[in-house]
Amino acid sequence: MTYTANSHRYQEMEYRRCGKSGLKLPVLSLGLWHNFGHVDQLENCRQILRLAFDSGVTHFDLANNYGPPPGSAEENFGRLLKQDFKAHRDELIVSTKAGYYMWEGPYGEWGSKKYLVASLDQSLQRMGLEYVDIFYHHRPDPDTPLEETMATLDLVVRQGKALYAGISNYQHPEAAKAFAILKELGTPCVIHQPRYSMFDRWVENGLLHTLEANGVGCIPYSPLAQGLLTNKYINGIPADSRVAKPHGFLKENQVTPERVAQIKALNEIALKRNQTLAQMALAWLLKDHRVTSVLIGASKPEQLADSLQCRKNIVFADEELSAIETILQAH
Numbered sequence: 001m002t003y004t005a006n007s008h009r010y011q012e013m014e015y016r017r018c019g020k021s022g023l024k025l026p027v028l029s030l031g032l033w034h035n036f037g038h039v040d041q042l043e044n045c046r047q048i049l050r051l052a053f054d055s056g057v058t059h060f061d062l063a064n065n066y067g068p069p070p071g072s073a074e075e076n077f078g079r080l081l082k083q084d085f086k087a088h089r090d091e092l093i094v095s096t097k098a099g100y101y102m103w104e105g106p107y108g109e110w111g112s113k114k115y116l117v118a119s120l121d122q123s124l125q126r127m128g129l130e131y132v133d134i135f136y137h138h139r140p141d142p143d144t145p146l147e148e149t150m151a152t153l154d155l156v157v158r159q160g161k162a163l164y165a166g167i168s169n170y171q172h173p174e175a176a177k178a179f180a181i182l183k184e185l186g187t188p189c190v191i192h193q194p195r196y197s198m199f200d201r202w203v204e205n206g207l208l209h210t211l212e213a214n215g216v217g218c219i220p221y222s223p224l225a226q227g228l229l230t231n232k233y234i235n236g237i238p239a240d241s242r243v244a245k246p247h248g249f250l251k252e253n254q255v256t257p258e259r260v261a262q263i264k265a266l267n268e269i270a271l272k273r274n275q276t277l278a279q280m281a282l283a284w285l286l287k288d289h290r291v292t293s294v295l296i297g298a299s300k301p302e303q304l305a306d307s308l309q310c311r312k313n314i315v316f317a318d319e320e321l322s323a324i325e326t327i328l329q330a331h
């Protein structure tokens with residue numbers, strides 16, 4: 001069926017400025033790491049993307065290796081973009097990344113100019129785009145000089161293949177160096193993409209401060225800890241869950257009895273706040289003004305619909321925060 005976008009979509013969403021850049025992002029962005037590969041149902045992907053856009057989600061996050069197989073999430077996104085969202089290209093922020101293994105030989109991963117330039121060209125081709133809005137270096141490379149990697153981000157921005165540069169998974173001292181190099185080159189880094197959730201708080205140990213000090217936005221990924229911070233694993237492992245899927249990145253040994261006890265306790269607090277646990281976990285991140293957008297995943301439109309409602313209550317009473325803290329410290 002031909003798609004007509006919801007005309008009220010921009011009233012449904014809040015947009016935050018990404019660091020000190022001109023770019024604004026929706027407080028919820030959608031990632032296509034899981035659930036959008038050739039192993040998945042294209043019609044389900046379409047329904048998730050339509051619901052997202054109809055709800056004011058303007059930002060879609062990809063990477064060269066998303067699938068499986070690697071590259072297929074970009075191919076599917078490109079197909080759906082062409083079919084449904086072609087008229088809306090200027091309303092979309094599409095990001096992709098390179099850094100992890102993508103093809104064999106010495107030029108298929110990490111941070112060399114050779115790899116990054118080739119990978120971005122491949123991503124553009126797979127998505128049928130002339131440019132992406134954000135191009136990220138996906139993970140730090142211990143062997144390539146940071147200057148070479150950052151100069152390549154500057155290059156692709158100057159070439160018009162990307163509008164903005166970002167980095168992902170960099171610890172804070174190295175992130176600060178990257179920001180300084182990019183600033184010097186005249187292409188300031190606009191965004192950092194770290195893993196951050198109630199269950200994984202390393203960014204609180206310096207990175208968030210560095211980002212604010214450098215005017216760089218923050219888009220936490222896996223804010224639901226890949227689904228653990230929802231009510232889905234409370235009574236076992238559902239057959240359609242990420243843990244149950246052979247290609248899922250979340251493994252059964254991560255669903256320990258201690259984790260489940262923590263999830264149950266958090267769920268009790270969420271219920272008292274009239275929220276689902278997923279909504280509370282997202283709200284808990286969004287209460288911090290340094291967080292520009294939370295980068296969620298969804299395997300079904302209903303999950304996205306649920307997560308989108310987190311915006312209704314992102315204020316926490318001190319007692320709620322300390323009760324949450326007690327549960328999180330218990331692990």
Ligand SMILES: NC(=O)c1ccc[n+]([C@@H]2O[C@H](COP(=O)([O-])OP(=O)(O)OC[C@H]3O[C@@H](n4cnc5c(N)ncnc54)[C@H](OP(=O)(O)O)[C@@H]3O)[C@@H](O)[C@H]2O)c1
Pocket residue numbers: 030031032033034035061062138168169193220221222223224225226227228230231232240241242243278295296297298299300302303304306307
């Ligand atoms: N830069 C990096 O290195 C990096 C790494 C990882 C991810 N990312 C980005 O971050 C995005 C999000 O990562 P993620 O998928 O791990 O995020 P997430 O939001 O923590 O987890 C998403 C999963 O949680 C479950 N879920 C989501 N909403 C739910 C709800 N309301 N109720 C119950 N279950 C719900 C679904 O799992 P089921 O499949 O079990 O239904 C869904 O696939 C990725 O797509 C990617 O763009 C970046």
